[in-house]
Amino acid sequence: MQIVEYRSNRVFPFRSEEPEEFPVVASAVTVGAFDGVHRGHRKIISRMVSIARQRALRSVVVTFDPHPRRVLGGEVTGPLGLLTTLEEKITLLRSADVDLLFVVRFTPEFAMQSSEEFIKNVLVGLLGAKSIVIGYDHGFGRNRSGSGDDLRRLGLELGFTVDVESEVRIADEHFSSTRIRQLLGLGRIEEANAFLGSFYTISGTVVEGDGRGRGLGFPTVNIHIPDPHKLLPQSGVYVAESNIDGLSWMAMMNVGVRPTVEDGGRTSVEAHILGWEGSLYGRELSFNLLHFIRRERKFPTLEALRQQLEKDKKTVELYC
Structure with missing residues (x-):
């Protein structure tokens, strides 16, 4: 093309x-x-x-x-x-x-x-x-x-x-970008993907984070999205997938303000890539969103957050 x-x-x-x-x-x-x-x-x-x-x-x-x-x-x-x-x-x-x-x-x-x-x-x-x-x-x-x-x-x-x-209609629903935005805002990823005919994708550059995920045993890549007008779905944790050097990697992605570790933070996108080792700083990555796991919430302690992340990881592994 x-x-x-x-x-x-x-x-x-x-x-x-x-x-x-x-x-x-x-x-x-x-x-x-x-x-x-x-x-x-x-x-x-x-x-x-x-x-x-x-x-x-x-x-x-x-x-x-x-x-x-x-x-x-x-x-x-x-x-x-x-x-x-x-x-x-x-x-x-x-x-x-x-x-x-x-x-x-x-x-x-x-x-x-x-x-x-x-x-x-x-x-x-x-x-x-x-x-x-x-x-x-x-x-x-x-x-x-x-x-x-x-x-x-x-x-x-x-x-x-x-x-x-x-x-074009699906289940008698009108087809439009507006409807897809509504579905994404509700975390209804599978339905949004059905309307799209492909996976909803979040793309950006891997930038340095604060290392909190690594301290919890879940190192993450932090994604800088270059276009401020790009739609982010409902805040929460997602099953995602990324292609790195020709291979598919499953990931646990968080979209939100990280209320347990930061007060009044801005919305960020970070992903724990299952099984990945090594640096990805400066790389351009795209993540396909496959499934909404849960909403973002504030946990009483970092240990409670870590335990929940273990459960989220198992959900991603089962989704594979």
């Missing part, structure tokens, strides 16, 4: 300051924030890829960074609760057999474009759209004002077809 960045009317190889020549190629295109790249998103992307293959077109996913809500503001006053950082989104899309991921740097100026300007200038003019695939509730351009009917009208004018993918 090729990845390029679009901003200020110029195209760049991803994370490069040098513009590259970007040829207009006949393409099938789909557009969206695709936060979580959940099963509803995947159905749309799969339909687009299928059309591209049938018509010998390039398959293109257009997404935005930062998330449009970070730029447009409105009622957003704190972290957005993103299901995926850009890097996590890229990892998920690599498995979708897409030819090109086109990352639009979303700015206030870009947001002022009308739906027609966006379609003409970017989708058709730059990406050569001959087919555009959208979800049933998709909106284009400023204030999401562009509808499927607008697309079809422009398609007749500019020479592209429009396909609208139907809604």
Whole structure:
């Protein structure tokens, strides 16, 4: 999958300051924030890829960074609760057999474009759209004002077809990133993963901690998450899994403020990796969340905490 960045009317190889020549190629295109790249998103992307293959077109996913809500503001006053950082989104899309991921740097100026300007200038003019695939509730351009009917009208004018993918539901529940956020906030990891079609992932850099876990007999890796808008699930202890150097390792992950050892602490993410020995400082790690064990709580003594951690570890071992 090729990845390029679009901003200020110029195209760049991803994370490069040098513009590259970007040829207009006949393409099938789909557009969206695709936060979580959940099963509803995947159905749309799969339909687009299928059309591209049938018509010998390039398959293109257009997404935005930062998330449009970070730029447009409105009622957003704190972290957005993103299901995926850009890097996590890229990892998920690599498995979708897409030819090109086109990352639009979303700015206030870009947001002022009308739906027609966006379609003409970017989708058709730059990406050569001959087919555009959208979800049933998709909106284009400023204030999401562009509808499927607008697309079809422009398609007749500019020479592209429009396909609208139907809604996806699980057990008659509406599919949305909002619903997945709700499930994660309740610690209902298995249900959230079912909607995602993959495991919910927390990624970041291993940084030095205070060593308290090692003192209790449970050394942990402390994870710094680079994007403050990344959604953390309900505070508590989780069964997790991480791939390190090509091998899968089970882990006991804690998300929370560690009330037994720290008063008024900030939310942190740390994981005890079962069987791991050695330093991981500075490494980039991703953890898939598999199961919610229990809520975080304050224990009367460190020994009581240690005993509970032993029980939590057994839960992880049984989950294997």
